[in-house]
Amino acid sequence: MAQNAPVILRLVASSIKVAARAGKIIRDVMLRGELGIVEKGKNDLQTEADRSAQRCIVASLSQQFPAITIIGEEEPSNCEVPSDWVVTDCDNDILQLACPKELQDISDEEIVVWVDPLDGTSEYTQGLLDHVTVLIGVAVGDRPVAGVIHQPYYNYKNGGEDTGRTLWGIVGVGVGGFEPQEAPKGKRYITTTRSHSNDVVQAALDALQPDEIVRVGGAGHKVMLLMEGKVHAYVFASPGCKRWDTCAPEAILVAMGGQLTDIHGNLYPYNKNTPHQNSKGVLATGRNQDHEWYLRNLPDAIRQHLA
Ligand code: AMP
Ligand code: MG
Ligand code: MG
Numbered sequence: 001m002a003q004n005a006p007v008i009l010r011l012v013a014s015s016i017k018v019a020a021r022a023g024k025i026i027r028d029v030m031l032r033g034e035l036g037i038v039e040k041g042k043n044d045l046q047t048e049a050d051r052s053a054q055r056c057i058v059a060s061l062s063q064q065f066p067a068i069t070i071i072g073e074e075e076p077s078n079c080e081v082p083s084d085w086v087v088t089d090c091d092n093d094i095l096q097l098a099c100p101k102e103l104q105d106i107s108d109e110e111i112v113v114w115v116d117p118l119d120g121t122s123e124y125t126q127g128l129l130d131h132v133t134v135l136i137g138v139a140v141g142d143r144p145v146a147g148v149i150h151q152p153y154y155n156y157k158n159g160g161e162d163t164g165r166t167l168w169g170i171v172g173v174g175v176g177g178f179e180p181q182e183a184p185k186g187k188r189y190i191t192t193t194r195s196h197s198n199d200v201v202q203a204a205l206d207a208l209q210p211d212e213i214v215r216v217g218g219a220g221h222k223v224m225l226l227m228e229g230k231v232h233a234y235v236f237a238s239p240g241c242k243r244w245d246t247c248a249p250e251a252i253l254v255a256m257g258g259q260l261t262d263i264h265g266n267l268y269p270y271n272k273n274t275p276h277q278n279s280k281g282v283l284a285t286g287r288n289q290d291h292e293w294y295l296r297n298l299p300d301a302i303r304q305h306l307a
Helices: 007-032 048-064 121-125 199-207 219-227 243-255 291-297 300-305
Strands: 038-041 044-046 069-072 111-119 133-140 143-151 165-170 174-176 189-192 212-215 233-236 259-261 282-285
Touching (some): 007 133, 048 111, 111 121, 111 219, 219 282, 259 291
Parallel strands (some): 069 111, 189 212, 189 233
Antiparallel strands (some): 038 044, 111 133, 233 282
């Protein structure tokens, strides 16, 4: 690895390989068919794939970057990690990128990595496999500055070598692994949860009068729909999402000109002491969309509900 590249680039370069390894672990658990489902809370599942993928990611990144703070969704475990889960290689193309001035001299101690080892667990257990993503988000201070989303089952129905893909973004640098697109003009397609809806979530959608509601699992998957111009907005008027759900997606979205805020229009902080819960909901919009329009058109009653 080019040891002299800025740590942000080295971290993204490593995370791209680590996320793909975690994706392989997720596929292997499903192939074995013993999901080991644990109920963490109401409507909140964890499987062996969530646990193992997180161990792979945390072991790999902490070995290479011992001074960064890593916050993962799942409880940490002290178990030994199989040696072939510890990834040490990296994506060399990333190391060659020009790093913006403000990210050049960041030290490892200033970085917080938010890890959702498997986003879309309900869908994973229900066999909706392409909703699943692995999320590795990099924050400096309060802001998400880089992110990696790996989709382990992308293209899986065709089988073969090209199953899975990895998307990345670095704010001020750009994005890769996908083609950023704008959603069609003159329509309003909104994506939202498929497994964590309630009356307030639905009332917010109704007020925005979408032409279509696209209900899919995972914050990662929904933000990918935004990035690829399949929908105009992601609206979730619920406190259910956590920082590890939004850090990587927000970074990539911002790197391509989109936005992610709470439903009041405020940015979530991502420093290591911040609460984990995105308690004021999520509103994300793609490139060249009118984020303010959505803020203005959400009813006061919903704003008050998530005040
Ligand atoms: P969804 O859009 O339902 O897939 O949710 C996006 C992310 O937020 C997933 O990681 C979910 O597990 C999490 N999430 C959303 N709502 C809830 C909830 N009510 N309880 C627990 N987790 C939730
Ligand atoms: Mg998640
Ligand atoms: Mg998860």
